[in-house]
Amino acid sequence: MSRTSLVVAGLLVVAATAATVHAGGAAIVRRVEVSAPILPDMVVWQHKGGAGYPATQGDALALVTDTTYSYQFLLNHCATSYPSIVLAAAGLILTTEQLQTNYDQISRCAYDQYGAKPYWMPQILNDVDVCAVKMGAEWRLLAEADLATFTEADYKLFQDTMTLAQGADWFPRQFHFSLDVYVRGIDGQLKHGDLTPGAQHVNPLPVTDLKELYVGNGRPIGVRCVRVTMVPP
Numbered sequence: 233m234s235r236t237s238l239v240v241a242g243l244l245v246v247a248a249t250a251a252t253v254h255a256g257g258a259a260i261v262r263r264v265e266v267s268a269p270i271l272p273d274m275v276v277w278q279h280k281g282g283a284g285y286p287a288t289q290g291d292a293l294a295l296v297t298d299t300t301y302s303y304q305f306l307l308n309h310c311a312t313s314y315p316s317i318v319l320a321a322a323g324l325i326l327t328t329e330q331l332q333t334n335y336d337q338i339s340r341c342a343y344d345q346y347g348a349k350p351y352w353m354p355q356i357l358n359d360v361d362v363c364a365v366k367m368g369a370e371w372r373l374l375a376e377a378d379l380a381t382f383t384e385a386d387y388k389l390f391q392d393t394m395t396l397a398q399g400a401d402w403f404p405r406q407f408h409f410s411l412d413v414y415v416r417g418i419d420g421q422l423k424h425g426d427l428t429p430g431a432q433h434v435n436p437l438p439v440t441d442l443k444e445l446y447v448g449n450g451r452p453i454g455v456r457c458v459r460v461t462m463v464p465p
Contacts, residue, residue, distance in 0.1 A: 268303030281445030
């Protein structure tokens with residue numbers, strides 16, 4: 233099996249291409265793309281945990297639709313106020329340094345301008361197809377089965393291109409762009425995924441109350457989405 237990896241800078245997507253599959257004699261490649269985190273507006277969400285959880289399916293959907301922010305939204309809306317943000321022209325790939333500058337600036341903008349933090353009530357992921365709502369119908373929540381297809385080289389790629397190393401000024405950048413993610417388990421239950429190389433990649437959630445908001449106690453579990461497509465090699 234040959235594997236290659238790339239970064240699509242416009243969406244902050246890391247893509248790992250897996251084994252070539254032959255369909256009707258034509259070679260195609262299964263490409264798995266992992267998105268940047270989606271961030272909730274905690275000015276609103278801090279009142280929605282526990283007993284404040286949305287009363288109806290429609291209320292839960294509206295909460296996600298109206299008060300969560302994709303990376304692409306933040307990239308576009310923060311660029312005018314944070315001039316260090318680099319917007320890549322169509323088809324161009326940002327350097328690692330440019331990506332990391334963007335992560336830093338987007339995290340600061342998200343935190344300061346939008347009150348956005350990567351805390352989620354797990355129940356909302358059971359009640360609303362967050363990835364389809366915010367990213368499009370072809371996107372879904374990462375699954376335990378997806379993590380099983382990644383190699384340790386892929387996890388190293390995720391670490392190198394999807395996050396920032398901790399340092400003296402790590403907050404809020406590492407807080408927002410961590411490798412802790414929600415995944416849908418093989419048993420259908422939500423689990424804690426860890427995209428760190430060498431880690432135990434699938435773990436139980438640290439809570440049993442799925443309407444709790446501040447899951448992770450300072451190490452929040454984020455929502456990243458996945459898209460699987462078949463493309464020419």
